[in-house]
Amino acid sequence: MFVIQNLTYIHPDKETLFSNLSFSLSKFQKAALIGNNGTGKSTLLQLIAGKLPPSSGEVPTNGTIFFVPQLYGQFDSQTVAEVLGVSEKLNAYYAILSGKDDLTNFTILDDDWEVEERCLRALTHWGLTNVALTGFLSNLSGGEKVKVFLAAAWLSRPELLLMDEPSNHLDAIGKELLYRFIGEMNCTMLIVSHDRQLLNLFDSMVELSKAGITTFNGNYDHYKEQKESAHLALLNKIAGQEKEIRKAKDKERDTLERQQRADARGKKKQEKAGVARIMMNTLRNNAENSTSKLRSVHTERMEGLQQELTEMRTARPAGSTMRFGFAENALKHPGKALIEITELNLHIEDRDLWTAPLTFRLNMGERVAIQGANGSGKTTFAQMILGNFVATSGKIQRYPHNPFYIDQDYNLLDNRLSVYEQAQMVNDGAFLEHEVKTKLDQFLFSAECWSKQCGMLSGGERMRLALCCLTLHKATPDLLILDEPTNNLDIQNIEILTRAMQEYTGTLLVITHDQHFLRALHITRVVTL
Template identity: 50%
Template sequence: MLILQNISYIHPNKDLLFDNINLSVNRHDKVALIGNNGTGKSTLLSIIAGKLMPSAGQFNVATEPYYVPQIFGQYNDLTIAQALRIDAKLEALKEILEGNVTENNLSLLNDDWTIEERCSEALSYWQLTDLELTQKMETLSGGQKTKVFLAGIAIHQPDFILLDEPSNHLDTAGRQLLYDFIRSTASTLMIVSHDRELLNLLDVVCELSKRGITVYGGNYDFYAMQKQIENNALNQDVKSKEKAFRKAKEKERETLERQQKLDARGKKKQEKAGIATIMMNTLRNNAEKSTAKIKNVHAEKIGGISQELHELRSALPGIDKMKFGFDNSALHKGKVLFRATDINFQYNSQLLWKENLNIQISSGERISLKGVNGSGKTTLIKIILGKLDPQVGEVYRADNKSVYIDQDYSLIDNALKVYDQAQQFNLTRLQEHEIKIRLNRFLFTKEYWDKPCSALSGGEKMRLMLCCLTISNQSPDIIILDEPTNNLDIQNIEILRNAINEYQGTLIVVSHDDYFLEEINIERTVKL
């Protein structure tokens, strides 16, 4: 179905994205393409879809792939029918049914007499019955745009399908429809995703990294198990290399001490024997050359081991180093932080909730907030944070420090540079070198410090947000996360999970990612 041979891609600014990519995908395979942000997953999918040309190499696709992109802004000026490339066919059918049976209309229709029925059935399956095919794409939400392109699969019935983060904007019901489709389809699939539930439905995991593509013959759980084995082996290699490094340093010290003793003994003998000064100088020079040679031999050996050790350490995942490190001493488990009694909110004289809400939040709880779009999740969050007051009912808020982290990481000021952003959270007046140590711990090395925050990816902004919270060192009573795993790769999701699981305060999470919610030990769910 697909063969990639030595595919490389270089950005227009001459930066190399990936090099010598080789991969074969067989008919009916269901393949996951995963990798850290910035490795080129979406670019590789665009090349396979024919939207981009590779800088080098060649590829062969047995049939034209059907491509669902991650970003849909380029379709905003088109109607749904135009975006799905069925507008000409629908117009031809309409004209034929009105009696305009021209050769051009018949050619455009190409005997596809069921196109209207398939469109209706496809939109119905994806819960889009209220949409018209003549409607502009710009009027749709992110979830609706994704569903429109997913509906196009049933309309076009392709043999090869490329999906780029298809579950990103889908609610729980939409995700379930997507999972059912993936289970049942006989088409060949290649999917870029960080949704672990989705990834477990696929047969093969391909990991894209700087080393190329590594293929794991199994679903995501199998891949994770294999990666753990690899990381364990890597840790063992690091320990062995560290031991070899210590031994080499010890050997160098012992050899030099032995040589120095021999030189000193030889010098005494020469002095006793009354050897001429000129001869003594020659012998001393020879001894110094011998010592220098020994030093060079050991330095070369130690340098080689040190380089190997550095490379091994660089390959180690840095996830465990990235923790909040909060001072949790001020948190009192069980204290009532928020209580709402029969509350409701009005928009345009219309009550938001059919029934008034009653909810209590205590310190240390882990709560999932769920509901379809428009159910009032954002409004309830604003009421909890004290940014809105309900028009109906009563609210009690204890004095508390809360942090709201939205999908766009709005707490990060895009106008600031990375180091200056970190300084904004330096409430305890840490020294400059201490801030830079913390930035390094969250993978912001020296070349990032003067980089504008606007240039950071979603995953990088998330890591900077975590780093800034550690610099503040004041544990908030409440952390609210709004769709935290959207736009994050798997590595950054794991970093976020580890940091959250170390946090001891109250956690409120809006998310459709049930796998993630389970991993962060959510205790109860509030459904709106």
């Protein structure tokens, strides 16, 4: 068992990321670490892997640990053999084969004469047949770098395997290999991922939040059912609290009105009875004090009810109150052609991008997925549809339409502008200043975020700002093209994006390997390059 006790991490700038975290992983348990961006999932993995020192607390030191990171740029100067952990042994093997029979080489090799064959077999398993053991990681694509680390994990057979977003750069074939690998590895695992198909392979969810850490038994679908039940219960509780507040207000009004009527009747009786003025003043003061006490009691009760309601509303998942308001007229003429492509190809570096020219028609109202292996030209295809690349052969006929393109980095945003300036820059719908700010607030950008530069936003924030910009346009686009939109998002922000695309009624063209996302969008056709 791997036990983490009272773990605290404080950033160098003195900000506490989390404190006193405690949880355990039993032998052979396969757990997914989930939570919103900024809660510290990647940092927690690095602490367990020994890549970062904790500010306080204990991390497991027993057993072998292997860590598959999310970012690979820091490893570009390493060779494939170094990542696989066999460079010294492999160098000794090559030295012996070249005739250098120094005893040191034999000691290093330690009779492991199959070291090269074993490594090549691991690389081949991950589809890296053309990758040399002596080659540098800097020469590999993002997906190939991930596969090298997965091959290293496959070779090392650790007792605890830690993986941070391992499916991010993998194509469909690579993902299938990863899913099979997870099922076959007989070790304890802790993984960070937003890939819901992958998360459903794990037997428990470890949720990290600002409140601490909570473990849920079962896969991701089961976890979602539990969270949705809790969310529904919270919404019912909020509705009940709002009803209670309305009843309390009605009761306060009725009570005060009864008190005032009673005071008025009492005053008339006193006047008829000829009560002395000094006694009248005393009775009036008593009545006013009684009314004041009633008001105070009701005010105190109302403040308590309002405070409880505020706390419950704060507990709602971020984005649950977001409204996109996409115009229904985005779907103007169902079935009408938007794009017609005939025998299209692009010549690059003495070869055609596609072995067979492309013929394709996109109709209004379709929801089409563009799929294919890494390097098959999916993004290039999207750019040609938009008119940003000119084909070297074939023909593209574009019928009048209003397209909108969102890539995985949300480059439609100007990194030099503030959040508010970006929103105003795209505001061709003549929204007033307070309306723009209201929309920003709806997309979870509070007043303190308005001056933040777009270049400083996280992936999820960039996505939300891009969607906000979309709602500020005068006309809803009748064609949306999404290019790997979920790659840099956590699950919460993927769900926000999914909900927005489900509301959108126009034509949708999506490039993604995320099958769960595609199913949620109700794709009508899949085109494979």
